[in-house]
Each structure stands twice: as C-alpha cells, then as structure tokens.
Amino acid sequence: xxxxxxxxxxxSRWRKTDEELCxxxxxxxxHKAIRTDFFxxxxxxxxxxxxxxxxxxxxxxxxxxxxxYARAKHFYREVPATEEGMMGDYIxxxxxxxESSREFLRKFIGGPGKAGTECALDCGSGIGRVTKHVLLxxxxxxxxxxxxxxxxxxxxxxxxxxxDRVKMYYCYSLQEFTPAPQxxxxxxxxxxxxxxxxxxxxxxxxxxxNGLKDNGIVILKDNVAREGCIMDPLDSSVIRDLSILQSxxxxxxxxxxxxxxxxxxxxxxxxxxxxxxxxxxGLP
Ligand SMILES: C[S@@+](CC[C@H](N)C(=O)[O-])C[C@H]1O[C@@H](n2cnc3c(N)ncnc32)[C@H](O)[C@@H]1O
Numbered sequence: 001x002x003x004x005x006x007x008x009x010x011x012s013r014w015r016k017t018d019e020e021l022c023x024x025x026x027x028x029x030x031h032k033a034i035r036t037d038f039f040x041x042x043x044x045x046x047x048x049x050x051x052x053x054x055x056x057x058x059x060x061x062x063x064x065x066x067x068x069y070a071r072a073k074h075f076y077r078e079v080p081a082t083e084e085g086m087m088g089d090y091i092x093x094x095x096x097x098x099e100s101s102r103e104f105l106r107k108f109i110g111g112p113g114k115a116g117t118e119c120a121l122d123c124g125s126g127i128g129r130v131t132k133h134v135l136l137x138x139x140x141x142x143x144x145x146x147x148x149x150x151x152x153x154x155x156x157x158x159x160x161x162x163x164d165r166v167k168m169y170y171c172y173s174l175q176e177f178t179p180a181p182q183x184x185x186x187x188x189x190x191x192x193x194x195x196x197x198x199x200x201x202x203x204x205x206x207x208x209x210n211g212l213k214d215n216g217i218v219i220l221k222d223n224v225a226r227e228g229c230i231m232d233p234l235d236s237s238v239i240r241d242l243s244i245l246q247s248x249x250x251x252x253x254x255x256x257x258x259x260x261x262x263x264x265x266x267x268x269x270x271x272x273x274x275x276x277x278x279x280x281x282g283l284p
Contacts, residue, residue, distance in 0.1 A: 071236035081154035086126040096264040098133040116185040124192025128155040145170040175200035179211025190221040194237035205252035223270040
C-alpha cells in the first residue's frame with residue numbers, strides 16, 4: 001500500500017511540534033489528544049499495524065500505575081516463601097528451568113571478551129531459587145534484590161551454607177532500585193520484568209547498564225506472549241510478546257547477544273525466553 005510507512009513522517013513532524021509548543025498551553029493539550037486518537041486510527045485503518053507493537057505502552061492495558069504495583073504486592077503477601085511459591089503452580093518445571101539457565105549462562109562467561117565470574121545480581125530474586133541453583137555455583141558472590149521483605153528473610157535460611165557468599169539483600173522494588181555502578185558481571189532478571197511498566201522496565205535496563213563491569217551482561221528470562229501485551233489481573237503483571245521485549249531492550253541501548261526459547265516446558269504453558277544482552281560498546 002502507498003501509505004505504508006507514512007506514519008514515520010507523521011511521527012517526526014509531531015515530535016517537532018512537541019518541542020515547539022508550550023507544554024502548558026491549551027493547544028499543546030489539544031494537539032496531544034488529537035495526535036493520539038488520529039495516529040492510532042490512522043495506523044490501524046490504513047497501515048493495518050497492530051497498535052500494541054508501536055505503542056508498547058503497558059499503561060494502555062494496566063489502567064493505573066500505582067494500582068498495578070500495589071496489586072502485585074498484595075498478591076505476593078499471600079505467596080509462600082518457598083520454591084513452590086516462586087514457581088507458582090509449576091514447581092515440577094524448576095529443575096528444567098535451572099538446567100537451561102545454567103547452560104545459557106555458560107555461553108557468556110569466562111574467557112576473553114566474556115563476562116567475569118566475580119559478582120552477580122539476582123533481580124526479583126524471591127527466596128533466591130536462581131541464586132542458589134544458577135548463580136552461586138558460578139559466581140564468587142551474589143546479591144539479591146526483591147520487593148518482599150519476607151522472601152529476603154527466608155533467603156537467609158534457604159541459602160544457608162552459602163551465606164558468606166551472598167553479600168547483600170536489597171529490599172527494593174526494581175522500579176526504584178539502582179544497581180551500584182560497575183559492580184556486576186551478570187545481572188539476572190527472571191520472572192519479574194512483567195511486574196514493571198514499559199517505562200519502568202526501560203529505565204531499569206538503562207540503570208543496569210551502569211551497574212555492569214566491562215563485558216558484563218544482563219540475562220532476562222520471562223514468559224513471552226504469542227502476540228501483543230497480555231495483562232494478568234491475578235498477580236497484576238503483563239506478558240509481552242518477543243518483539244515488544246526486544247524493542248524495549250534495544251531502546252535501552254543494549255544489544256541482544258542471543259535469545260533462546262526455554263525447551264522442555266509443556267506446550268500449554270506460555271513460552272519462556274532467555275535474552276542475553278550487552279551494553280553497546282559505542283556507548284559511554
Ligand atoms: C515469580 S517470582 C520469581 C522469583 C525468582 N526470580 C525465581 O525465578 O525463582 C517473582 C518475584 O518478583 C518479585 N517482584 C514482583 N514485582 C517486583 C518489583 N516491582 N520489584 C522487585 N521485585 C518484584 C516478587 O516479590 C517475587 O519474588
């Protein structure tokens with residue numbers, strides 16, 4: 001179709017208007033409202049583009065950011081601080097998950113140009129299932145960050161015997177957490193990215209870049225929708241499709257080194273993917 005791609009011209013024109021209009025003026029407010037409505041109908045009717053791909057804005061499905069986060073916290077208050085709790089109803093998949101994670105991680109660590117094995121950060125760690133089975137066998141020290149205090153408290157029992165190599169337990173929500181600068185060889189983000197809005201996930205990934213040592217990597221492992229962005233009201237999370245995740249990762253300035261689908265999970269489960277990413281060497 002002739003019009004295909006014309007939205008790019010509209011986009012750059014509008015960006016210009018955004019910059020030039022006074023942000024508090026009525027014309028700016030009107031311009032924004034018209035732009036959103038017009039642009040979305042235009043894309044849908046003329047270019048047949050699924051809106052969610054261009055507007056990977058979780059705010060469209062979340063309906064209220066504060067409530068989105070509050071509901072997730074409410075959900076986790078009822079979740080037991082056990083491996084079963086961390087795996088939802090799928091404890092039987094834990095060993096397959098761990099085995100694949102270990103294999104995937106091995107590709108990016110040790111040796112010239114690869115990530116080191118000094119220190120890793122487990123994000124959305126829960127009680128430390130990933131720390132225990134995937135990270136501690138490889139890294140000299142590991143740090144945990146999770147929003148639930150009781151999970152981190154339990155982590156200290158659960159990781160007993162290896163406690164001296166677990167250096168820090170940060171009780172923070174990822175949207176408010178900044179990894180210490182240039183500290184980590186690997187930052188692992190598993191089954192937690194869906195609890196962050198697009199904007200917060202994007203900003204968190206940007207902060208992670210600063211937390212990485214040279215050759216450091218981030219590994220993000222999560223459920224991936226077959227298409228679009230699906231809201232799960234039960235635990236107040238979203239499941240993004242692969243193209244949305246990729247676009248967020250790339251927008252943050254990371255380059256995807258490799259992505260791999262988790263194998264060995266039942267067909268009826270939502271697909272799970274692992275994405276390894278590294279800071280663009282051109283960036284400061
Ligand atoms: C499904 S569990 C996964 C735990 C662990 N990553 C694993 O694979 O065993 C999700 C974890 O994410 C944490 N979480 C959810 N939203 C979070 C947020 N906004 N910031 C930090 N942690 C969060 C929960 O407290 C919970 O421990």
